[in-house]
Amino acid sequence: MGRHSLPDDDTTDGSGDRPSSRRRTVAIATTLVLAVAAGTAAAAQGGLLSFSKSCEDSAVHLSMVASPDIAPAVRAIADKTRKDDLRSDGRCVDVEVVSRDSYKVADALADGTRTPDYQMWLPDSDLWLSRAKGTGDAVPLTPGDSVASSPVTLAMVPSAAKTLGWPKKKYTWAELTASATEAGRVRLGSADPARSATGLLALTSIGASSDKQGGDSDTRVAATAKLLAQRMSDGDGQVLGTLAGDGSGSEEDGPARNQAVLLSEQAAFAHNAESTGAGRLDLFYPTDGTPLLDYPFTLVNEDKLSTGESRAALRFMTLLSEESAQHTLEEHGFRTTDGTAGEQLVASAGGKSPQPYATSPATAPSDDTLQKTLGMWTITVxxxxxxxxxxxxxxxxxxxxxxxxxxxxxxxxxxxxxxxxxxxxxxxxxxxxxxxxxxxxxxxxxxxxxxxxxxxxxxxxxxxxxxxxxxxxxxxxxxxxxxxxxxxxxxxxxxxxxxxxxxxxxxxxxxxxxxxxxxxxxxxxxxxxxxxxxxxxxxxxxxxxxxxxxxxxxxxxxxxxxxxxxxxxxxxxxxxxxxxxxxxxxxxxxxxxxx
CATH class of the missing domain: 3.40.50.410 (von Willebrand factor, type A domain)
Incomplete structure (x- = not known):
């Protein structure tokens, strides 16, 4: 879904469709743009229009379910648009943002037995869109543009990072996990790859990296999966809670405390914002590339939406790509959609030169590769x-x-x-x-x-x-x-x-x-x-x-x-x-x- 000419949209950047790691771009019903009578053309050209009746009387009310990590940023954007009287076809746009784990939404949509009570979905990765398709009875989805990104990294408490030579020592995914897990050197944890895009993308990257090493790579990856399974958290929201509280990772913290976790850069950014000193995390960025969480804007059950709802949702999607919204997303630790980020964001998240945090993102794995990895994980666990x-x-x-x-x-x-x-x-x-x-x-x-x-x-x-x-x-x-x-x-x-x-x-x-x-x-x-x-x-x-x-x-x-x-x-x-x-x-x- 690329940029469209929108009602009440006088901001253009001439950039066209943005590149995405694995965007299955689908246009949100171009006919919707043409469906409104010519009388709205003036509104489309004239920017925000003033109406005598209040927004309460005419507003288009929409609900978005968003991944918990990005929900606060999008909620802040939605609140600002409400304050600024953002309009679509002369009607105010009122967006409610609800935080919900992406895997839960995907499974509910795949089941297809209940009509969703939301019109928009912002998961942390487009891999959930494939899962949400189910086996044929799923709720229809219309994928659109990515609104932000965040690379998948390996985060460590300072004492563990030091033992692996951070930040000067650089590793591939296979080398990093092998060095970290060798003889229990570092206690490594992960969110369940069946419930976490971060965990699944990291495990897939470990597998691809191991394949390049040759030998019995399947056995090595299965062994890594077994170790991760022993120190696994249910989801992204729980994995940070498994880290050593004071950053030392000493045995006094107990054997259940991890010293390292597979984590998105944004999650490390949010953690470090609330931590000081030894409680902060250091990030390793593997040399063979870091896959991106890509946050695809998605319409849900588009055929059931009214023309006004569809156009208002499209208006909100475009707003998320505009400068002010992108600034809000950056303040919350997110990169732009192509994976670029400023030095301050990376430093705040725990990245440091010469770690290759600014290199091009890893090639996104295919759906088949992700399914193979997830099947291996399920069988291994x-x-x-x-x-x-x-x-x-x-x-x-x-x-x-x-x-x-x-x-x-x-x-x-x-x-x-x-x-x-x-x-x-x-x-x-x-x-x-x-x-x-x-x-x-x-x-x-x-x-x-x-x-x-x-x-x-x-x-x-x-x-x-x-x-x-x-x-x-x-x-x-x-x-x-x-x-x-x-x-x-x-x-x-x-x-x-x-x-x-x-x-x-x-x-x-x-x-x-x-x-x-x-x-x-x-x-x-x-x-x-x-x-x-x-x-x-x-x-x-x-x-x-x-x-x-x-x-x-x-x-x-x-x-x-x-x-x-x-x-x-x-x-x-x-x-x-x-x-x-x-x-x-x-x-x-x-x-x-x-x-």
Whole structure:
């Protein structure tokens, strides 16, 4: 969403669209700009207009939900606009700003069951926009311009920073976390990456940095994730409270006190503004780039807004990019949208030369990379117990367009690749299904659900045996899709063998709809799954529709009653990423339900 000609807007800077690290820029209904009668043109050209009736009678009232870190600054801007009688089409604009964690808003929007009571959303990162899309039932969003930014850093109490050579010693993300965590040298904490854009962007940066080092980078990153999980806070609002109170980080503070945390520069700025001496934080800026929180202005349920509301919201968005508003944001510790900042802001936050605080921001990770990292985190923090159920019907022999491989061959390769993301403590089993594979049964268990690191009979590990079983999967000639009976049987078995403390789930991959006319009906299956689902022993069913012939709506309808969901992949090579996404989504939904 770039700059538009707005009602009552006589400020222009000629800059056009501003660059953004990962802006999926979408115009907020250009037609809205044209929808108002020509009579408002004079207002658009003439700046703020005076009206005889009071603002109370004519004001456009809007509500914005904003990330807690930026909410105070935006509230101050909104208060000033109210005082200054900011107008849109001659009507005063009254914006209420409510502080709310971005992950909570994203999850509520993805659920799509409740109509939001706000028209605008300002999360701390556009990664939440992808999460808010959900699986198809989400509240529609219209992303717009970034209004500010703040780099993700590693903040340390002075004593810990000194041991790592701050500020002269410079590190990459991988080197910094390795040096900090080596032999417990520095107690490092983080906000939960599933609930914190700062935590997720930092963990993704650590992973990318580790990849460049070569070797077994996945193992190193998983080990870092394990350490972070031991000293994790629920969210950004809690992580600063875990730091040593006097800045020393001594054992007198207790083993729970962190000496370093993954933190945004703005959060360090706000902390240091209220601290003195040893209580202040020093910031490391890794040499391979610091990702940015980018604060995208977003319209919520735009189609439900009146023309006046949409134009007033657009007016407020543009106001946030103007000089006075940007000055207010800077006073609260935020950088401009391209990541530049003045020396005073950086110094106040805890940055110091020669730390590379002024270098270009790191390239923003793709959605796929973020999902992979988040899936790895979820699996690492809470070991998984998955029963993988693979369609072996004859249609799995169909050649994938653009590849000289069948759906089954690409599926097998993707499953083996996904297997590498799981730890030795994760438990995974394997079933296959078609029609009447085992007598009258449409399914057959090939591998029991066991720990991947467990030693198998005849040598090797369960992981190695499972990879071999994946490789041996073959389509059954003339086999049809016996989906319904298989789903029910696998779900009941997963319930029967439920392991407390693990993420228990059934993952079904199918390339078609149920074709067994002797099986339970879809409505009867859904009724039975709803009846036996136990919230105290949750087993979400994660159903992945593979290929253009599969019906995502069908599998989603079945899976949703268990707390899971249905997903669609046109190319089986996408299965690995979707499994991790599904595990993450179901795992977070389950935790939210428990709260």
């Amino acid at each position: 809470q070991s998984a117990r998955l029963t993988t159920v693979v369609d072996a019907s004859g249609s799995m022999a169909t050649i994938v367009p653009g590849r000289n491989q069948s759906r089954m061959d690409v599926t097998k390769a993707s499953l083996i690749e996904a297997l590498n993301q799981f730890t030795p403590n994760d438990e995974i089993g394997l079933w296959e299904f078609a029609t009447r594979l085992d007598g009258d049964k449409d399914y057959r268990r090939l591998m029991a659900t066991s720990r991947l690191g467990e030693r198998a009979k005849g040598g090797g590990t369960h992981r190695e045996k499972l990879a071999a079983a994946f490789s041996a999967l073959q389509p059954v000639p003339d086999g049809a899709t016996g989906l319904y009976d298989t789903a029910l049987a696998a779900y009941k078995e997963a319930q029967r063998t439920y392991v407390k403390g693990k993420f228990n789930a059934v993952v079904i991959l199918t390339d078609g709809s149920n074709e067994d006319d002797r099986s339970i009906s879809r409505s009867a299956l859904i009724t039975e799954l709803r009846r036996i689902a136990d919230p105290e022993r949750p087993v979400p069913l994660l159903a992945i529709a593979v290929g253009p012939d599969a019906d995502r709506e069908e599998v989603n309808e079945i899976a949703k009653v268990t707390g899971g969901g249905g997903y669609q992949v046109n190319d089986p090579a996408e299965i690995q990423a979707v499994i991790l996404q599904a595990v993450m989504t179901a795992g977070q939904s389950g935790r939210a339900a428990q709260e």
